[in-house]
Amino acid sequence: xxxxxxxxxxxxxxxxxxxxxxxxxxxxxxxxxxxxxxxxxxxxxxxxxxxxxxxxxxxxxxxxxxxxxxxxxxxxxxxxxxxxxxxxxxxxxxxxxxxxxxxxxxxxxxxxxxxxxxxxxxxxxxxxxxxxxxxxxxxxxxxxxxxxxxxxxxxxxxxxxxxxxxxxxxxxxxxxxxxxxxxxxxxxxxxxxxxxxx
Numbered sequence: 610x611x612x613x614x615x616x617x618x619x620x621x622x623x624x625x626x627x628x629x630x631x632x633x634x635x636x637x638x639x640x641x642x643x644x645x646x647x648x649x650x651x652x653x654x655x656x657x658x659x660x661x662x663x664x665x666x667x668x669x670x671x672x673x674x675x676x677x678x679x680x681x682x683x684x685x686x687x688x689x690x691x692x693x694x695x696x697x698x699x700x701x702x703x704x705x706x707x708x709x710x711x712x713x714x715x716x717x718x719x720x721x722x723x724x725x726x727x728x729x730x731x732x733x734x735x736x737x738x739x740x741x742x743x744x745x746x747x748x749x750x751x752x753x754x755x756x757x758x759x760x761x762x763x764x765x766x767x768x769x770x771x772x773x774x775x776x777x778x779x780x781x782x783x784x785x786x787x788x789x790x791x792x793x794x795x796x797x798x799x800x801x802x803x804x805x806x807x
Contacts, residue, residue, distance in 0.1 A: 614672050614683055620792050622649065622688040628796050629689075634674075637687045649686040651791035656688065685791045700776050702743055704729065710776045716747035717757070717767050726751055732773065734759040743775035 619637035621630040632640070640646035647656040657665070667673035667682045674681040700706055707729060714721045716730075730749035733739030736759045747769065749757065757765040 611674050614674055617672070617683060618789060619684050620686045620789065620795060621646070622686065622795060624689050624692045626688060626795065628792075632687075634683050637684050638674075638681075640689075641684070641687060644690070646687040646689050648684040649688050651686050651794050685789055686795060700743075702741070702746075702775075706776075707743075707746060708748065710743075711748040714748065714770075715750040715753050716770050716773070717749055717753040717762070719770055720750055722750055728754045730754050730757060732769065733761055737761070744773055747773050 615633060615635040617634045618631045619634050620628060621632050621637065621640075623629045637646065637648075641648055641657075641662060642659045644659070647658060648662045649656055662684070663679060663681060665682055667680050672683045674683065700710075708724065708727070712721070713724060713727065715727065727748045728751055729741075729746050730753075731739040731741070732745050732747060735741075739745050753767070757767055762769055
């Protein structure tokens with residue numbers, strides 16, 4: 610039970626409370642213990658050091674970590690005590706990330722269909738030297754993919770809904786599909802919606 614709880618996500622805020630990362634509960638607790646971060650109570654925004662946090666009893670129904678001598682509340686949000694630069698990363702090209710970028714939508718006809726009815730289409734076909742890159746791959750429904758075949762969209766008389774580009778990485782992209790209710794006090798709904806936009 611404790612090992613599963615230690616792998617749960619914790620939102621990491623910069624000193625200015627800007628969301629910059631998602632860490633595991635285990636990593637967040639280490640940062641608090643070492644004094645590099647404080648636990649933030651998402652209800653009233655109180656901040657707690659390690660010793661303060663260990664004094665708080667878990668709320669009924671909330672997850673906790675049981676040690677020999679205490680029950681430790683699971684932090685959902687921590688804030689760094691010193692400013693940390695916002696990390697720069699690029700979004701790796703993968704099937705999962707391509708589905709996320711294109712919002713499970715065919716980039717030719719615009720239909721949003723079940724994932725098993727979508728394929729990855731090379732805008733410039735591999736047979737013509739097209740590579741598997743962000744700028745050359747899009748989602749296509751099986752019907753549009755079959756219609757396009759091994760031709761370019763122009764040759765097939767088809768038009769892309771938008772030009773495929775490498776998505777911009779946002780600090781919370783690492784969170785993938787994770788959404789913790791208390792995080793909405795620190796992250797706007799619009800931020801979630803543009804996490805993987807162009």
